[in-house]
Amino acid sequence: MPRLRDLGIVPGSLPSGPLNAITDVAGVAVGHCTVIEGDGAWRGNGPFRTGVTLVLPHRGNLFEDKVAGAVHRINGFGKYAGFEQIRETGCIESPIALTSTLNVPRVADALITLAIEQTPYIGHGPDATGRQGYASVNAVVGECTDSFLNDVHSRRIGEAEVRAALAAASEGAVPEGSVGGGTGMSGFEWKAGIGTASRRVPEGQGDFTVGVLVQTNFGRAPELTVCGVPVGRHIRPPNARAEDDRGSIVMIAATDAPLDGRQLERLCHRAAFGLARTGSTCHSGSGDIAIGFSTTYRVPECPDSVVMQRATLANEHWVLSVLGTALIEAVEEAIHNSLFMAETMVGRDGNTRHGLPVEEVVRLLRDHGLSGR
């Protein structure tokens, strides 16, 4: 499957990074674990079309060397883990996992297990003299519901799958489409999944990168819009259903600009603008969420002083405007990649999500004046 850009369709105006992926932000790694098991009718334990994706802000010890972080709720109909503490402290101290809704607790539990392995004093209370510190860890998990194709009851993803995603984590090119947390997801009633993209801000404006990774699971077929062209008015899957109006998306934004939690939250507000460009109307019974982090604004768990010097934006409004445009373009392209890279899948009870007919879509875009290669 080709990515949108490989078809000559390039949303926006800013250049992408070399991988056109969230991993263009130095140090960020992504790993997937994909579970495709069984066929036919649901019988209480499968078939499964599901998985988990991990986004690592860096490969070190995230608990001891936290990154500035933020969450922004566009529509909070979701069962996320870890958001309250991110809002309070402005930082993220665990990998960010994406998975199926009802699987959030099992994935959060696995992240805790992994954190304790890496940092044994987590969860270990003070001794009788009180001298020994104790700590807990804030696991972060986003979710969408893959129930059209997947047996969600059985909550198939656990510690083994989270370990597999971590083992697969790479700072290189990111597999897209029906992989990891995106395995069983849908978009505009087509098959969708994981997508990623990036944008670079010109040197004169800070020389920063913004990378985005999305788990797409929203939209009715008539709404699909690509680069302004109302594709969904012309091309729909054979099994589109007017009344199917639920769905959700998690958008993860990474940047190497030294934004703090408040500034990252401002950046995350712009995610809705990229989402809207794809035709989303933010259905009410869904969860649309953005999570942001900065790889260069770090917060130590065990600081050795009361006050420290830290790099921060001097000209917030000007930089955030440019980063905001970068984010919007990357969100738009990442969502499209999550569609274009996903092939037709048959899931539980024979339910089918058709892959977007890429050639047909490209032809339509060209008819509307968008030049291909």
Next chain:
Amino acid sequence: MPRLRDLGIVPGSLPSGPLNAITDVAGVAVGHCTVIEGDGAWRGNGPFRTGVTLVLPHRGNLFEDKVAGAVHRINGFGKYAGFEQIRETGCIESPIALTSTLNVPRVADALITLAIEQTPYIGHGPDATGRQGYASVNAVVGECTDSFLNDVHSRRIGEAEVRAALAAASEGAVPEGSVGGGTGMSGFEWKAGIGTASRRVPEGQGDFTVGVLVQTNFGRAPELTVCGVPVGRHIRPPNARAEDDRGSIVMIAATDAPLDGRQLERLCHRAAFGLARTGSTCHSGSGDIAIGFSTTYRVPECPDSVVMQRATLANEHWVLSVLGTALIEAVEEAIHNSLFMAETMVGRDGNTRHGLPVEEVVRLLRDHGLSGR
């Protein structure tokens, strides 16, 4: 000047109300006061290209018969009046005024004067026996900065202008473009101002109306998008400037659906999706705000019981999804009306904002497959 719809360009899919205006929501009235005075160089008191617009949720006593209300901050770089109490109480108890940024306090002061005239016990404290109640009133004012064309220092709008806008208030068709609070505003570096639109939700889905009125003052020329067509890539004003990246918008949404404050806030979240469709990237040094109210969910100042029965949505998610689509389409069309209905204006220091070349834009839209009449 023609409205977008009169040119055969109709964003979205839902039908508009008869006026395609916020006044399609029964009982809502709008009044403008427009101030265009003086020419030439700024000499400390003019020239003026400014004004004030009032949106009245109903024509009765708003203090004694409040409406459910909400505000949503997309980007809170602005100097609004009255937002804190709306968030706390979930209701609006004054007309909503739109004006020039530095003029907000004078307009709020005028709204207080008018409220006291209508409800004399406002501001009147208890007597020595404590028997007499006292009350204050929460004036609501939104703003954008019209400083390119207008002398904003002088804060030209006061009680006389607010009274004039109130006297002009009508439940009929709404003047658009360079009127009222929109007189000196710009959009995508073209002349802009006030715009309005409405959408009707089908009877089977509640038989509700959503109306929108915007005061547009945002955007760089290359960003302008109409019905998905990147107009700004092809058509720009002669004095477009790449670095001019500030700007703001206030979007007011009215509905006759019985939404409470929390539900209205959810609805207002969708305003960003309509705004994004016009090409906005939500520049950081600006204020992008949505204010919503329901005309049918009323809150009495002096209730005669502790508990009352009140109509409310039974099926929030389903109705909000439909109302959200209505809102998004109405915001998009209202913004375009605010551009299409505004003619070239020369303001202070000879600064000029050109009116959008409507014929040229329509030709471009038709070239992209959008059919005209």
Next chain:
Amino acid sequence: MPRLRDLGIVPGSLPSGPLNAITDVAGVAVGHCTVIEGDGAWRGNGPFRTGVTLVLPHRGNLFEDKVAGAVHRINGFGKYAGFEQIRETGCIESPIALTSTLNVPRVADALITLAIEQTPYIGHGPDATGRQGYASVNAVVGECTDSFLNDVHSRRIGEAEVRAALAAASEGAVPEGSVGGGTGMSGFEWKAGIGTASRRVPEGQGDFTVGVLVQTNFGRAPELTVCGVPVGRHIRPPNARAEDDRGSIVMIAATDAPLDGRQLERLCHRAAFGLARTGSTCHSGSGDIAIGFSTTYRVPECPDSVVMQRATLANEHWVLSVLGTALIEAVEEAIHNSLFMAETMVGRDGNTRHGLPVEEVVRLLRDHGLSGR
């Protein structure tokens, strides 16, 4: 162990309900599962001093017949489950569980299992025709860290313990102290745990009840204050440590007043005022949270109309002031009950939390003019 009130010490002025417990709000039930296992040094799997407490807003199907709900973050340093959706939708659709921090995911997972058993269509996606609905469920879990006495690494609480707490749930008197989620908790460096209390609002002011249940785990010894008397200046545990400044509390408020989500959030804001009366200074590295619900403001999952009539407060400010006082008094007394009802406990690694020396405290209070029976 006696409750505070049985010692003749009665905080506040409003009368309590017959049980002086959250279960004075009709229909509310509470169940505990307490785990006390092992002794001596931590060897990787125990000793355990932990548990889980369930608060059920009603005994019916909470998913299909939700209650209005709210959360309020005083200090959001915590790993709660379910808060995002409560904020968005203003309702609660699962029992509210209280447990040990790192155990939150396992308890949330168990709540999902129970919800699916009761409502089989949860998690079951649409069939190939799309006709069948699907749904997920929002499990709500609050937490404090019991690591001084308990092996928290091992996350001892799972489905069996949640089932046991549910089986034990009763609408009668509520066991307090070292039970359920409070088993291993501390307060002001004394042994603490679960506490509860209630207040009744006079008939003329609505005839409502407010009930509170807390899981206490905060405070340094010198801060303890009872009915205004600085007990902690005079009486401290033998192993108090000045530098031990972490800790947290979850306060659950129930009422039969018909408050919606926004109004419940306003009520929850007052919880900080009751907490402050006990001497809390809201340490930063802790989580202080209030969760509120109304048993009489219900939200159906499957409504049979678009609009419905629903009881709501007509005179919000007046009623909330009275309910707020009731809440503040109930929080204060519930916290004290959580201390007075907890006996000395020896936990992992021989760590000891001493029970408050009740007689000594009562003597001190009487010396300060507080009359006993």
Next chain:
Amino acid sequence: MPRLRDLGIVPGSLPSGPLNAITDVAGVAVGHCTVIEGDGAWRGNGPFRTGVTLVLPHRGNLFEDKVAGAVHRINGFGKYAGFEQIRETGCIESPIALTSTLNVPRVADALITLAIEQTPYIGHGPDATGRQGYASVNAVVGECTDSFLNDVHSRRIGEAEVRAALAAASEGAVPEGSVGGGTGMSGFEWKAGIGTASRRVPEGQGDFTVGVLVQTNFGRAPELTVCGVPVGRHIRPPNARAEDDRGSIVMIAATDAPLDGRQLERLCHRAAFGLARTGSTCHSGSGDIAIGFSTTYRVPECPDSVVMQRATLANEHWVLSVLGTALIEAVEEAIHNSLFMAETMVGRDGNTRHGLPVEEVVRLLRDHGLSGR
């Protein structure tokens, strides 16, 4: 009138600064303008018992050299100016004014006039070439309603009074009681007004100062609590009225610790804990608000680089816990100073607010074991 501390009553445990005032934070200045005019019946223009107080984070150009700032809404029933932008940008760029509710717009307008005088490019738009920047300024005003003693209709405070308060601003001792914005205010149905206090954090914990200034206007007589002693159960003014349950407070916190906007908001959350210690139950129809700023975390309007190094807390949780205790103690003492320093006042229509009978209160406190000098 003596301050609480001069009577030997010292709330809390941390030492105060040399002035025991917000001006103990280096660079902070406070100025009052007090208006006491006329007597007898209200006849449409007086009698007046009102004023305005300015708190200046520093004496330089606040617009060009902003301070980090935050607001926290405990109860948002109020008509504040400037809060939205503080939340968005995390900084404060004008003096903070305190005045009478309906006078907020006129005071905000005066602050704009003063800002333009100091920084002429505020409000001045770009020229025809677009080269010249433009800007607006965010005036910050807090309020309570002094309508028991004052004619609030007439909004007596304008530019002249704001200029007078600015001219009177001093970095020295701060006049308290019935001065400035506190002139006509009440507390626990006694005469109240402005109060201030400060606390110092030990050198080993950062060597920081927290200063607080409050405008008190809340509380029913029976609620008054001083150092834990329920004074209001024993001592009440002759004209106390059970049903008088409205009221409000604005609490301004200054610190020289380098907190950013998010951290200041966390600090402001602790203000409720100091307020609660005085007996407040946070009545619903009132506004209880905290505003915080750091004098050492500065934000330039015109930065000369994209990224800068800035001092920030390395160990947020530890420092915020100590600063939080300092804030709580300073709020408590500032509120008491606002009562103890205010003498009996007769206002409009002969309404009388009695001054707290200080000797009687001190005697009661001593009876409860609080030692005097």
